[in-house]
C-alpha cells in the first residue's frame with residue numbers, strides 16, 4: 001500500500017513539474033510583454049513633449065492602452081493559469097483566431113479500433129489569453145470559444161476532450177493538479193506515453209474550502225449547466241432560475257465578464273448589476289476584478305441606484321413589512337403622479353440649506369406659502385392676477401403629462417400672456433409689427449422684475465423628488481392624493497413613515513423602498529436643462545493671455561471613461577440578481593436604466609420576500625417589454641451539504657408546496673443542531689453556539705435573526721471577533737458562511753407575509769454547519785426541533 005501511495009505521489013509531483021514548466025514559460029512571456037508595455041509607455045510620454053494636438057491625443061490613447069495592459073499583467077493573479085484540456089484530433093484542421101483548432105467533434109480516425117488514441121492538442125486555460133512570440137497560444141482566455149470544452153465536456157458528452165485538468169497555483173508556483181477523465185474507455189497517449197490521471201476532481205476541493213467575507217470566482221470549476229448560461233448569446237432577455245446555492249450569483253458575475261470579452265465595443269455602454277443589499281455588493285465586488293474586468297461594470301445595491309438621492313452609502317433602512325408593501329406596490333404610481341403636480345402648491349419646508357435630491361444647488365432661503373396673487377408694474381401701471389385667474393392658468397399648464405419641472409417656461413409664458421391681456425399697452429397700436437415690439441419689451445420688462453421672479457419661484461418652484469416625498473408626509477394631503485387608491489389606514493401609515501423625511505433640511509434617513517419612489521418622482525418631475533458651466537481657466541494662462549494661442553486641451557480617454565461612467569443613467573446590459581425580490585416600483589426603477597439594454601435576470605421564486613409575486617411579475621413584464629426571453633434552470637446546489645439542504649426542504653414544502661429543491665452535490669455527515677434557549681437567556685445561548693462553531697470551522701460564522709433583533713444581536717456577538725457576523729433575515733440574501741446560527745425560525749417566519757420564504761433563505765446560507773436556536777415563539781420537541789422544522 002505504502003509503495004502504491006509513493007508511486008501516486010511521485011506521479012503527482014511529476015505532473016506538477018510538467019505544469020510548473022509551462023507556467024514558467026508563461027511568466028517568461030508575460031515579462032517580455034510587460035517590458036514591451038513599459039517601453040510603449042515611455043515612448044508615449046516622449047511623444048507628449050512634441051505638443052501638437054494630434055500627438056497629444058495619440059499619446060493619451062497609447063498611455064491608456066499600455067496602462068491597462070500593464071495593470072492586468074502586473075496584478076499577480078492567484079491561479080493565473082488554472083486549467084488544461086488534452087484533446088483528440090479535430091474533425092477539420094482549422095484553427096480559430098486564438099490559434100486553437102476550432103472543431104468540437106473528433107475526427108473519424110481520432111480513435112483507433114483497439115480504443116487507443118493520441119492526444120493531438122493540449123490547451124492551457126487562464127484568466128487572460130497569452131500568445132508566444134510566434135502567436136501560438138500559451139494560455140487561452142477562459143471566455144474564448146476554444147476554452148468552452150473545458151467547461152462543457154462531460155463523460156456523457158466528451159467531444160474531443162480526453163482529460164480535463166484543474167491546476168492550482170499561487171503566484172508563480174504550481175501547488176497541485178486534479179484531473180477528470182472524460183473518455184475513460186480510451187487508452188490515450190501523449191508524446192508516446194500513457195496519459196496520467198491525478199486525483200478525483202476539482203469541484204469538491206473547491207466546495208470544501210473555508211469561506212471568507214468575499215466571494216471567490218469559480219472560473220476553474222464552472223459546471224456545464226452554468227457554462228450554458230454564462231455563454232448564452234446576449235440577445236434580449238436571459239432568465240435564470242434555480243434554488244439556493246445553484247450558482248446564480250456566480251454565474252451572473254461570470255456572464256458579465258464573458259459579455260465584455262465577447263463584445264467590448266457593444267458593452268462600452270456599461271453593464272449594471274443590481275444586487276439586493278450593500279452586503280451582497282461588498283461580498284461580490286471582488287469577483288470581476290479577479291476575472292480581469294473592472295471599469296465597465298457597476299454593481300449597485302437596489303437602495304443606491306440613485307446615488308444622487310441617497311449619497312454613495314445608499315439607503316439602508318428597512319420599512320416594516322406593512323409599509324414596504326405599500327411603498328413597493330404599483331398602486332404608488334397614480335399617487336406619485338398626483339403628488340408630483342400637487343406639490344407645487346405646498347409651501348417649502350421652513351428652513352433652507354437642505355440637500356437637493358437631484359440638483360446641484362442648495363435650496364435657497366425659505367419661501368412663504370404659495371402666493372395667491374401676482375402684482376407687477378408695467379408701462380407705469382399696476383397689473384394684477386387674482387387667485388382664480390392663477391388657478392386657471394396652473395390648471396391649463398398642467399393639462400398634459402409633461403414633467404412638472406419642464407412646464408415652468410410654459411407657466412411663465414401664460415402668466416405673461418394674462419398680464420399682457422390686462423396691460424394698457426395692448427390696445428395702443430394696430431400695426432402688427434409695433435404691437436409685437438411692444439409685447440416683446442413688455443415681456444422683457446416684466447419678466448426681469450423682482451416681484452415677478454419671486455412670484456414665479458414660489459408659485460412654480462423647481463421641485464425635487466425629496467421635497468415631493470416629504471410633502472406626502474402630511475396625512476390630510478396624502479389622503480387627498482391617494483383617494484380611491486389607498487385605504488385610509490394605508491394612507492395614514494404611509495404618511496407617518498414619510499415623516500422622517502419632512503425635516504427642516506429634508507435629509508432624514510431614507511429607506512430602501514423610498515429610493516424607488518424618489519426615482520419615479522424624478523421621472524415625473526424632470527430635470528430642467530441647466531446652463532453649462534464654463535471650464536475654469538488656469539490663472540497662469542489668463543495672466544499671459546496664452547489660452548487663445550494654445551490648442552484646446554483634449555479630454556484623455558481616462559477622463560472620458562470616468563466622465564461617461566459618472567453621467568451614465570442607462571446601460572447596455574442589465575443584470576438583476578435576486579430578481580424575485582424586486583417590488584413593482586423597483587422594477588420600474590431598474591427598467592428605466594435598461595430601456596435599450598439586453599438583460600440577464602437571475603432569481604428564485606422560493607426565496608422571494610415580496611408578498612405579491614403576481615404584481616411584481618406584471619411590473620417585470622412591463623420593464624422588459626416584448627423582448628423575447630430565453631430561460632435556463634440551474635439544478636445543483638453547490639453550497640449546502642445534503643444534511644442542511646434536507647432540513648431547508650421542509651420549509652420549502654410549507655412555503656411553496658410542490659416546488660422542487662435543488663440537489664445538493666455533497667454531504668458532510670454533519671447534521672444540523674437544534675438548541676433550545678438555555679436558562680431563558682437567548683443572548684447567552686446564541687453567543688455560546690457562535691463560539692462553538694468558530695472553533696469548528698476555519699472561516700466565517702453568520703448569525704441570522706429577525707429584522708427587529710439586528711441591533712441587539714450585534715451586541716450579543718460584539719466580542720467574538722471579525723469572523724462572526726450578525727444579520728437581519730432580509731440582509732442574509734445571497735450571502736454564505738461556513739456555519740450559520742438561525743435564531744428563532746418562528747420569529748423570522750412571522751415577520752411578514754413572505755416570512756416562510758425568508759426563513760428558507762436563512763436556512764440555506766451555510767456551507768458546513770447549521771444550528772437552529774429556538775426562541776420564545778418556537779415550540780421545540782424533546783430533541784429541540786422547533787415545530788416549523790419537523791416532518
Ligand SMILES: Nc1ncnc2c1ncn2[C@@H]1O[C@H](COP(=O)(O)OP(=O)(O)OP(=O)(O)O)[C@@H](O)[C@H]1O
Pocket residue numbers: 203206207216217218221222223226242243244245246247248249250251604607638639733734735736764
Ligand atoms: N461550479 C462551481 N464551482 C465551485 N463553486 C461553485 C460553483 N458553482 C457555485 N459554486 C459556489 O456555490 C456557492 C453558491 O453560489 P451562489 O451564491 O452563486 O448561488 P446562488 O444560486 O446565487 O444562491 P442563492 O440563491 O442562495 O443566493 C458559492 O460559494 C459559489 O462559489
